[in-house]
Amino acid sequence: MRLLAPIFLALAGLAAAITVVLHLLAVRRPQEYTLPTARFVPAGAVRATSMARTPTDILLLLLRIATLLLIGAALARPILQPERSDLGRVLLVDRSAAVANDNEVMERLSALAREGDLVLQFADSALPVVTVSDPAGIQLAPVSATVGSLTTALLSGQRAAAVLGDSAERVEIVLISPLVQEQWDAGTQEALELWPGAIRLERLRAATTDSARSVVMVQLPDGEGAGSDPVAAGAALAGKVALFPIVIARTGENGGSASGTSSATRSILVRWPVSGVPNGWTVREVRDTVSAVVAYDFASGNAVRAASTLAGPFERSGVAPDLDGDTRAIAWWSDGEVAAVQRSVSEGCVREVGIALPDGDLALRPSFARFLAALSVPCDGGVASLTPVADSLLQPFTNRGETAVPFERSSATDLSAAPLVPWLLAGALALLGAEWVVRRRQRGMPEAAA
């Protein structure tokens, strides 16, 4: 039980003490004494105030004290609250594309999470807050294809910590994240400074192009060897070029069997026929040649950082479909004509590349690897590469003393959980009635001889 306004209970206790004193100082007729010379005593009130050793009117006194205390307790607004645990944790779990290994997230989370903790997942959009009831069975949202703002996550975590403070004596914010620079914005430092303690950092391995997921898979037509396909060869040579696996379907003109990206794996499907044009493209009546093709590498989905340019004697045989809301260009010929498009499908996108690679070593050049990386940008924008935040930048916030911050219970607790107030007031009212009855009865009784 907790009192929102304990001063009223203290005042009620003071009033009760005064009541006891008043009952000790009851005005009553003192002991009678026969004195023949009483006429020489100065005239005065027959009743005199005297201090008794024991209070008078015990029943009335008890009723009055109980009434005062009940009124004080009611005004003090008692609320019933569960016992607070010693330590509560707000677990900020990074579900952005910065996470290299999801298993690592789960391992850390399982080791840290306890019943009653709050799990906040953050990526590039709001994710549900999970209250831990079974540490082993925490269900996390899929990893996003993008990275979001760490500032938002920290502020949300501090807000959640304030809520958790009602059920825990101390609250700790644990940040389970790789912490990449792409998540660090102008407000992150200020958000970290807002937290009075140190942020406990469980740093994960950041997803980079070197991670295991960034595999380029090339589906070749039947009978076609990997060694004879320049894309396959270039991909093999480029190694890990993107955050997400790239599946390049080189199977025929219709672009293979894959239907689109998978939200679970976030792999990128690229239809890049060995010859001809992707399905839906118009075959150019007169083939021409182009010297270069440019693809833009979108970083963080916000700004164009660099362009990947492939230079060579390209033979242009197709015309890209008209661009609309579902179809947009992702690569252009040097003359500005669209060379690759991205079509939106129900759960992602499919990229179609109408570029026939010329013979030669084009696929072996570094620029080809960057071109592949540009093609591996997630459908809804995103990052293609991430840079971990330097430890020196984090040290001021991880070395600020105790990570567990003591929390007072919030006064803005739900008052509907305090049904005692009306009962206390009703009890006080009943006692007042009883006091009135007792007082009336005593007044009706003949005055006892003092």
Next chain:
Amino acid sequence: MTVSKSPIASHGALLDAVRGLRWPATRRVSGGLPGAHRSRMRGTSSEFSEYRPYRQGDDPRRLDWKLLARSDRAYIRLADDHSVLATYVLVDASASMAFPAGSNAKWEVAQRIALALCSVVHATGDPVALLVPGPRPVRLAPRTRSGTVSDIARSLQSVTPDGSTPLSPSLDMVPRGARVVIVSDFLGDAGNLLSRARERVASGGEVHAIHVVAREELDPPRGARLTRDPEQDSVRRPLSDASRAAYLDAFGQWRAELMADWRAAGAGFTALVTDEPLDRVVRRVVAPVDRSMSGSPT
């Protein structure tokens, strides 16, 4: 066989202490019977007092013939007569004398001082009478026979102080020439009593007032009390430590005024406190000394 205890047995020490005291009258008495007090009558007793020139109407038998023969002057011989002086002891037995409750010290002292004075008077050979007004009044006529003191003691012992019967009517019953001793706390009809006493003194009588004050009246118990006058139930006053001083002042002033009034009236006035040795009080009463020295409010 039971031996009846004499009513004066319990007062033996006091009576022994006052034995031998004489209580002469302060004025010549007008009594006829021979006694111990100088009489206003100039008679034929053998105790020569003086000569006085013969005046017409004097008894020629009282002429000193020898002097007349020697000096040819007619003188008559005057001789002092002595007569008895009846003493009436008026004892207040009102409810205010039954104080303090339990010991009734005021009443006990009043009856003891009355008995002691009666004893002194009786030893002088004067008749002594007892008057105790009250619901059951006691009146013993003046007598000199033996056993009078015992009768008085018995009568006093039979009285229980109660009520608020005034004393002044009883004073009217006393003959003019008699000596009156009033033993009282003067909390009743003190005004009327003083007025009657003044008249009596003015007419040649002798009045002695003995004011009985209880020690508890001079030093009432401390703490808050509601005091009640036993003779006037309507008088109820709260006595506390705060009002105690005012009470003592008022009581002391009243006693001083009382003594001054009685002495101004020509009466004797002796104040006694219940814890005083009574034989000394008796000596103060009967001693023919300057009354201004006898007794003062405590």
